[in-house]
Amino acid sequence: MTNLFTSDLKVINVGLDAFADSIIQNGGNATKVAWRPPALGDTNTGRALATLINNEEVDAANRIALSRYLAANPVLKGVGKAANSVPGMGERTLLHAGPPISWEEMGGPMKGAIIGAVIYEGWTETEKAASEMASSGEITFSPCHHHSAVGPMSGIISPSMPVWIVENTEHGNKSYSNFNEGLGKVLRYGANSPEVILRLKWIEKTLATVCRAALQNIGELELKPLIGQALHMGDECHNRNVASTALLIKKLFPSIIKTNLPPDDIASTVEFMSGNDLFFLNLSMAACKSMMDAAHGIDNSSMVTAMARNGVTFGIRMSGTGNEWFWTQSRVADGLFFPGFSQNDAAPDLGDSAITETAGIGGFAMASAPAIVQFVGGTPTEALGYTQEMAHITLGRNNAFSIPALDFIGSPAGIDARKVVDTGIEPIINTGIAHKDAGVGQIGAGITRAPMIVFNDAITTLADKLGTT
Structure with missing residues (x-):
């Protein structure tokens, strides 16, 4: 105990940043851990998630869905x-x-x-x-x-x-x-x-x-x-x-x-x-769409087979819940804007191109494209980090899409809605940014993430379908 009060403390803070901030402001050493409760703290979704983690039916269905995607x-x-x-x-x-x-x-x-x-x-x-x-x-x-x-x-x-x-x-x-x-x-x-x-x-x-x-x-x-x-x-x-x-x-x-x-x-x-x-x-x-459709429609699977935006709503489809969409309001991307434009001019994110991320490329493979940060913002180190982070929410890797900067390991692929909700890690998407008014066109490019709430909804629906809640 004597050493505790006389030595330099290194604090790991889990929770509110305010605790770490006060330590740092007083000359202390504190590291903030980016953590939040699963399911955004929603207890009903948390209970549904608990019934799907290590669920043999879901795991078996996911193996089938992932194998069909990989074989496509x-x-x-x-x-x-x-x-x-x-x-x-x-x-x-x-x-x-x-x-x-x-x-x-x-x-x-x-x-x-x-x-x-x-x-x-x-x-x-x-x-x-x-x-x-x-x-x-x-x-x-x-x-x-x-x-x-x-x-x-x-x-x-x-x-x-x-x-x-x-x-x-x-x-x-x-x-x-x-x-x-x-x-x-x-x-x-x-x-x-x-x-x-x-x-x-x-x-x-x-x-x-x-x-x-x-x-x-x-x-x-x-x-x-x-x-x-x-x-x-x-x-x-x-x-x-x-x-x-x-x-x-x-x-x-x-x-x-x-x-x-x-x-x-x-x-x-x-x-x-x-x-x-x-x-x-x-x-x-189109290539990614054909691969993801091969994995779609597998009963009980929690693998995401589509992420798409229409400029108003963001939606996902999950293999085990058929053609049902889980959607919420689409976000405005953070990014780099062309001269004369800012985020105030931007439309909410839109497009089907997030099918690339769904299939393990695009934002999930940004480690392969460090120069892209000149277009969408960020640094090459962050691009590498995005790819590594996405491995925490996927069912496996696609060795056909190997990444030189990571010793040719396959790109993370097969988004598992359970893992998204459990870890709190939202799938990364890089995207073009359109002006909110018709006819102006592209005004920039940037980074956004798939909103957590749609994965919460997908998980509760799958649990209801399985009768586990």
Whole structure:
């Protein structure tokens, strides 16, 4: 006891920071432990969680879900028209990112993108008429995820748009995504000016035609090895796709020049792809979607199979609870903003692109992409830390997505909702940031996390389903 009062104390503080702060202010040495009670302190969720931890039924289901995800083999099969390729795509249907949402509930970027899609389809000619049509009930709005599809930011897919067709050849399920428009004023951020519509028409008539012909020459293209190689080259295949885009061009270019299409079409296609460092993003998303859908629908599994945002709500789906969404208000990301903009200008987070994190890349593989912090903020050390932290809330690792900076260990994969609630660690997501008003476009990029409350809801629902509470 004498030594206790005469030696320099080093205090570890668990709980309120105020205790540690007072010690530090008086010259003491205190370390703050980032801890909070499981389930945000909610006793009902805590009881539900206790019945699911070390639950043999849940553990067995998770082994099946994880093994199906790991075995999945996403292969790019071709390019199709959304109306002819995407299941359930009606004549007046528009698919959007995130959980279900009505026109009245949508935020600025998504409303702007809807208006642009209506004009692109030729259903109306003016923004006013498009807005009136959207509010009339004449158009069916449906989440991309309900149609085996994904789309970045607003995620709008309309019937005439070309889509990438990806097949998981291990299990037979297919997934779809639209084409990436590049940066600047683009539909996915809510822009709908004539130049945006003209670019979409060029993508439909020229870019998609060239890519379709090139893929017909190749036959198919495996995406999993390409993503794995890109991770070794500094990408994380969500907000950084420099290497993956270059690898895709390398695969397609020999076939593109053999297509016998007009030289101007070939030249403009290669120029567009080469000038768009995000071109591979939509393929990355479709690949991840096909992998996660293979793990979906396993009774009693607590593995998360989708995380998505629509600019108003953030939602997840869990393998063992079918197609039910667990959702809450979407957050505004913290990040780096373009000159003249701040967080006050930002829309709440939106997009299906968090399917990449769900599949173990994106923010979960930021250790592979230290340079991304120049875009989303933070430091290379923090990027490394994010990947290490995510291992605490996952069921395993994907060795196909190995990380050089961590001695080539596989990326953490298979988010376990039980572990999220138990540890208090929210899944990390890196993301683009849209202006809250339609038509302005991207104003920055940053980091956000999946809100804990949706995992609480998922856990209590699973426990009720199992009858363990």
